[in-house]
Structure formats: C-alpha cells, structure tokens
Amino acid sequence: MMFDKLKTINNPELLRLTGINDIIFNKILKILKTEEVKKFKNGGTPNKLSLENRLLMTLEYWREYRTYFHIAKSYGIS
Known part of the structure; x- marks a missing residue:
C-alpha cells in the first residue's frame, strides 16, 4: 500500500x-x-x-516479513 492510500484508513487499520x-x-x-x-x-x-x-515499506517488511520481490512489485521499484 502506498502512502497516499494510507491517508484514507483509520487508526485501527493502520495499527493492524x-x-x-x-x-x-x-x-x-x-x-x-x-x-x-x-x-x-x-x-x-x-x-x-x-x-x-520508505517508512511504510519498512514497517510492512517488519510486520509481514514480505520478500523483497513482493515489496518491489507493490512499490514499483527494483
């Protein structure tokens, strides 16, 4: 999830x-x-x-232990 989409979710969803x-x-x-x-x-x-x-990407990695491949695809980087 990119940061611009993050603005629309509420605090319990961000915590989750x-x-x-x-x-x-x-x-x-x-x-x-x-x-x-x-x-x-x-x-x-x-x-x-x-x-x-970048902060959101790091937090998602720590929370979910996603692979770098999946993170790269989500954020459009290599």
Whole structure:
C-alpha cells in the first residue's frame, strides 16, 4: 500500500497493517525528515520513493516479513 492510500484508513487499520498507530508513525516520520535533511545537506541523489513510502515499506517488511520481490512489485521499484 502506498502512502497516499494510507491517508484514507483509520487508526485501527493502520495499527493492524504496520504494528504502530498514527501518532507513532508521525513521530518517526518527523525524526526521519530531520535526519534526511542532514544527510542530503551536501548533495546526493534523491530517492525514487518518498520518505513516507520508505517508512511504510519498512514497517510492512517488519510486520509481514514480505520478500523483497513482493515489496518491489507493490512499490514499483527494483
């Protein structure tokens, strides 16, 4: 599931999908955003996926132990 579709689900469904609630998801996202700004301060190639999608992809992997092949197909990456 991509992050744009995630906005339409409620908190119990998010908890079931990722293992964390929306408050924790947003806190993690805030921390990652500040660290990403530091990481790309001196340049670098931007990622194909947004930070929100990368976090969601990681949480889905940890929750479901999906293979990289299935994750790649879900997110349109290789």
